[in-house]
Amino acid sequence: MTQERSAMYGLASRIFISEMDEHTLSLLEKLPNFKELFPRYYEWEERQKRSRYKLINEVLNVDFADIAVLHLIPYETFYMREDGMIESGGANPVLQVYNDFGYRVDYEKARVVSADHIGVELEFMKMLIDAEAKAEEEKDEEAVAKIRAEEKKFLQEHLLQFAPLYLINVNEQARSPFYKDAAVFTLEFLLEDYEYLCGVSA
Secondary structure (H helix, E strand, O other): OOHHHHHHHHHHHHHOOOOOOOHHHHHOOOOOOOHHHHHHHHHHHHHOOOOHHHHHHHHHHHHEEEEEOOOOOOOOHHHOOOOOOOOOOOOOOHHHHHHHOOOOOOOOHHHHOOEEEHHHHHHHHHHHHHHHHHHOOOOHHEEEEEEHHHHHHHHHHHHHHHHHHHHHHHHHHHOOHHHHHHHHHHHHHHHHHHHHHHOOOO
């Protein structure tokens, strides 16, 4: 279970953090649950018609620019602040959480303007789950319980405060089935994962 959760957060983070590339798309299409995660994209005629290079550069990355840079804003503070501004400085509410866990955002690699980008927050959840897996291996039940409590809190106070709205907008506004499918499975997974964490920490 922990491994699957980590993989799903990693997958969603990668999709929403930056443009697609041939290597990553090839890996995605080889996933055993690819058809289940990307049903509309799987059936999409354009996927069969175009070379992977053209599909990525003429369709997917144009779509990514629309849903992540030009028309939609994938940052928590944009949704939470009354002035609709992105908090890119030290006052960003997620920074303290990241600092507590020694998590550092590589802004250059991620090419994000702020630590509360949806892709970064998803990656942080993956890091917490990997730490949970390590504690499970070491049979440290107290650490497992503490980390799960942090995962639940982070979902409650951060990701679930803005990600559903952002992902619903992506599903409505994306032009390609790829990002529509990604938005749907990411939203469903976040809600399921929160439900799971509520169950295990009850």
